[in-house]
Amino acid sequence: xxxxxxxxxxxxxxxxxxxxxLGIAKGTVLALIGRSGCGKSVLLKHVAGLxxxxxxxxxxxxxxxxxxxxxxxxxxxxxxxxxxxxxALFDSMTLFENVAFPLREKTRxxxxxxxxxxxxxxxxxxxxxxxYKYPSQISGGMVKRAALARSLVSDPEIMLFDEPTTGLDPVxxxxxxxxxxxxxxxxxxxxxxxxxxxxxxxxxVDRIAMLHDGVIWAEGTASDFxxxxxxxxxxxxxxRTNDMHQMQRPGEQEGETERPLxxxxxxxxxxxSTQRGGINEEI
Amino acid sequence: xFGIIRKFGASTIETIWKMGTMGLFLMRAxxxxxxxxxxxxxxxxxxxxxxxxxxxxxxxxGAFSGMVLGFQGFYSLSRxxxxxxxxxxxxxxxxxxxxxxxxxLMVTGRAGSAIAAEIGIMxxxxxxxxxxxxxxxxxxxxxxxxxxxAMISLPLLTAIFDVVGIFGGYLIGGKLLGVGAGTYFGEMAxxxxxxxxxxxxxxxxxFGVIIAWVCCFKGxxxxxxxxxxxxxxxxxxxxxxxxxxxxILVWDYFMTSxxx
Numbered sequence: 001x002x003x004x005x006x007x008x009x010x011x012x013x014x015x016x017x018x019x020x021x022l023g024i025a026k027g028t029v030l031a032l033i034g035r036s037g038c039g040k041s042v043l044l045k046h047v048a049g050l051x052x053x054x055x056x057x058x059x060x061x062x063x064x065x066x067x068x069x070x071x072x073x074x075x076x077x078x079x080x081x082x083x084x085x086x087x088a089l090f091d092s093m094t095l096f097e098n099v100a101f102p103l104r105e106k107t108r109x110x111x112x113x114x115x116x117x118x119x120x121x122x123x124x125x126x127x128x129x130x131x132y133k134y135p136s137q138i139s140g141g142m143v144k145r146a147a148l149a150r151s152l153v154s155d156p157e158i159m160l161f162d163e164p165t166t167g168l169d170p171v172x173x174x175x176x177x178x179x180x181x182x183x184x185x186x187x188x189x190x191x192x193x194x195x196x197x198x199x200x201x202x203x204x205v206d207r208i209a210m211l212h213d214g215v216i217w218a219e220g221t222a223s224d225f226x227x228x229x230x231x232x233x234x235x236x237x238x239x240r241t242n243d244m245h246q247m248q249r250p251g252e253q254e255g256e257t258e259r260p261l262x263x264x265x266x267x268x269x270x271x272x273s274t275q276r277g278g279i280n281e282e283i
Numbered sequence: 284x285f286g287i288i289r290k291f292g293a294s295t296i297e298t299i300w301k302m303g304t305m306g307l308f309l310m311r312a313x314x315x316x317x318x319x320x321x322x323x324x325x326x327x328x329x330x331x332x333x334x335x336x337x338x339x340x341x342x343x344x345g346a347f348s349g350m351v352l353g354f355q356g357f358y359s360l361s362r363x364x365x366x367x368x369x370x371x372x373x374x375x376x377x378x379x380x381x382x383x384x385x386x387x388l389m390v391t392g393r394a395g396s397a398i399a400a401e402i403g404i405m406x407x408x409x410x411x412x413x414x415x416x417x418x419x420x421x422x423x424x425x426x427x428x429x430x431x432x433a434m435i436s437l438p439l440l441t442a443i444f445d446v447v448g449i450f451g452g453y454l455i456g457g458k459l460l461g462v463g464a465g466t467y468f469g470e471m472a473x474x475x476x477x478x479x480x481x482x483x484x485x486x487x488x489x490f491g492v493i494i495a496w497v498c499c500f501k502g503x504x505x506x507x508x509x510x511x512x513x514x515x516x517x518x519x520x521x522x523x524x525x526x527x528x529x530x531i532l533v534w535d536y537f538m539t540s541x542x543x
Contacts, residue, residue, distance in 0.1 A: 048416055074418040088413040091404075102417050154417075 001026040001190045002047060002158065007056030009042065016042055017053070018214035029159075029184060029191045031201045033236065034211035040194040041085065043211065044160050047192065048082055049073060060158065078106070081156030081189070085163045087147035089135040095122065095146045096131040102154050121149040124186075125179060141172035145179065152183055159184075159191035165200060173197065177204055198225070198237070210236065301508060308500045312426050325428035326435075333394040333429075334436030338443060340389050345444035348381055349373060349451025356452070357460045369462050370471035373452035378475060378483045382445040384535055387437060387490035391527040395498040398429055399523035402502025403509070403516035411503070426503065430495040437491035438484050445483065482542045486535060493530050498523040 002024040009017040016039040024030050034040050045051045046058050049065040058065050065076050089098050100118045103109055109117070122131055125145040135143055144164060151159065164180065165173035180193070181204040195201045198208065202222035210218040210225075210233060218225065218233050225233060352373045360366045402425055405411050414421045449471070456462040501509065501523035502516075509519035 045412075050412055050415065077416055077418045080416060082413070082416045084409045084413060086408055088409040090410055090413075091408070105419055106417070 001061055002192070003057070003059040003062075004043070004047065005057045005059070007043075007046060007053035007058065009039075009046070009051070009053050015214055017056075019056070020211070020214070020216055021056075022209055022216055022219070024190055024192060026190050027188060028206040029189075029193060029204070031198065031205040031208045032192055032194045032211060033196065033198050033208060034217075035236070036196070038211050039214070040211055041162050044082075044162050044192060044194050048080060048160055049077065078154070079157045081151035081154065081159045083144070083147055083151050083159070083161045083164055085166055087135070087140075087143040089143060089147055089150070091135045094132045094134055095127065095138070095149075098135070098146060099150045099153050102150065106154070117153065121153045122146075124152075124183070125149045126175075139172075141168050141176065144168070144176055148176075148179065148183070152187065155187060157189055159189045161191065161193040161195075163194050163196070165195065165197055173200060177201060180204065198222075212236075304504070305496075305500050308426075308503070309496050311422060312430050312496070312499070315420070315422050315427050316430060320423070321431070322423055322428055325424060326431045329428045329432030330436055332397075333390060333432045334439060337390055337393055337436070337440055340393060341386055341440045341444050342447050344385055344389055345377075345382070345447035346451040348385060348444075349377065349448030349453075350455045352376055352381070352448070353452035353455030353460070357456050357462065366456075366460075366462060367466050368470055368474075369452070369456045370467035370469070371474035373456070374449055374471040374475045375479060377445045377448040377452075379479050380483075380535075380539070382441045382448065383437075383483050383486035383490060384531060386441045386444045386487060387494060387531045388528055390433075390437065390440065391494050391498075391524055391531065394433075395494045395527050396520050396524050398495075399498040399502040399505075399520045400516055402499060403505035403519045406503060406505045407512065407516060421503075426495075426499045429499050430492065433491035433495040434488055435491075437487040437494070441483060441487035482538075485542065486538050489534060489538065490531050493534060494527050497527040497530060501526070 002022075004020055004022040006019050006021050007017050008015075008019060020043060022030075022043075032040050032043065042051060046053055047060075047065070049058075049068065052066045060076055060079070063072070063076060065073070068076055089095075090101065093101065096118055099121055100114050103114045103117060107114075119128075119131070122128060125148055127142060127145050127149070130138060130142060130146075135146070138146070148164075161180065164176050168176065177200050183189075184191075184204070193201055193205060202208065202225075205222070208220065208222055208225050209216050212218075212232055218228065218230060220228075225237060228234060228237070353369065356369050356372045356376075357366055360368055360372065402411075405425070411421045411425070414424060453462075453464065453467050457464055457467050501519040505515050505519040509515045509522060
């Protein structure tokens with residue numbers, strides 16, 4: 001569904017991407033991890049068409065988003081939902097007006113239908129009762145929930161999450177991840193979640209990709225990452241390896257093993273170091 | 284030596300790039316103003332903000348500007364025995380020059396700075412990106428309404444300034460310094476022509492374009508040209524007010540020489 005092909009990008013002489021390639025199949029969600037400042041959010045904005053690569057292509061269902069303009073770009077973006085790191089709620093509007101905004105501006109639905117839809121979405125994210133509050137009057141977690149409601153109200157096929165749990169306490173962060181998972185079960189979107197918190201996100205994604213040194217350094221399932229011997233992957237995973245053993249999908253019973261996730265590599269993590277050495281390591 | 288030349292060259296290129304970006308910004312706004320849909324709700328909201336909420340400050344500055352003109356004009360003209368021409372002097376000065384310029388400077392300080400700050404904060408908090416990703420044009424929502432509102436509000440505010448200023452001049456010249464009402468208003472009617480009034484309107488209309496153009500541009504590109512974060516927004520706001528004010532005065536000179 002999303003194809004990122006060999007993109008290169010630099011800012012003020014600093015090379016951020018040196019040939020990033022990634023694919024997200026329809027109906028799957030990928031977690032994009034990496035060190036702070038490595039370009040995860042920049043990659044997400046390339047998928048959304050907010051930034052254009054200097055070289056390479058980004059395609060959504062075969063259509064190139066970087067070169068799209070006017071109605072073609074509008075049509076592509078109509079299929080996208082984006083959860084910004086800070087929420088990006090319109091701060092002069094209430095939560096109700098924020099969530100209703102895409103419906104009012106892009107559809108011909110009646111006020112009554114819009115109201116019903118908005119109240120339903122706000123209830124889905126657990127913010128009933130806060131409809132008429134302003135973003136400055138609510139907590140960070142509530143801002144993220146409201147922003148999630150706004151991005152989902154148009155039923156997007158593709159969702160992009162830019163660090164949805166950054167800045168939140170562990171309990172609130174976990175509730176946001178559970179909410180994303182519940183929305184995914186309901187709407188069945190494809191998507192990318194940019195995050196530092198791999199342990200929290202691992203149970204709800206199908207694959208993980210690690211961005212490092214301007215390329216996709218490693219890609220595979222959560223289990224692959226956990227078991228990887230690649231030094232960079234191990235350094236990033238660090239103390240989280242124990243957490244990953246403990247993480248369960250929301251709703252799973254105690255004692256059950258982690259739900260097996262699909263792995264195209266048959267259980268072997270694809271990393272830059274294995275590719276360069278031409279050695280297929282048993283992970 | 285070469286380092287200095289290189290820096291000067293880079294600085295010149297950057298300045299030209301900024302000017303070009305600013306020019307393209309104006310062109311894009313002009314094109315979108317001519318092509319529907321226009322967000323009339325936003326336009327009305329901005330007319331209320333730029334126009335209606337500036338009436339008090341325009342009233343006060345107009346009144347005191349007229350009163351000062353009345354004083355200074357009377358004492359200057361009376362040296363030549365021409366104090367009977369106080370009315371035309373106050374009327375022409377306000378209608379052709381002081382009304383449009385001072386009104387525009389007041390609106391720049393009050394509304395222009397707020398527009399630059401609002402759009403700048405929206406840029407920093409990714410609200411403009413959110414608009415784009417919804418498939419909506421930030422220009423139609425943020426820029427075009429401000430342009431239309433400023434172009435409508437400035438001539439009206441200038442008219443209020445002129446009327447209040449003229450009566451302020453009469454308050455001093457007539458009631459305090461003894462120039463008769465018939466002399467004051469009668470001579471004014473004889474010397475102020477429709478062309479003078481239209482000159483003031485053309486000026487105020489173009490000043491509205493300048494205020495909207497500079498303040499929207501500075502806010503829209505706050506993260507690019509002014510730095511990041513709250514400091515970037517404050518720098519963008521300051522630059523917007525300063526550049527608007529300077530451009531208003533420069534453009535006033537060119538308009539005066541063209542319309543003279």
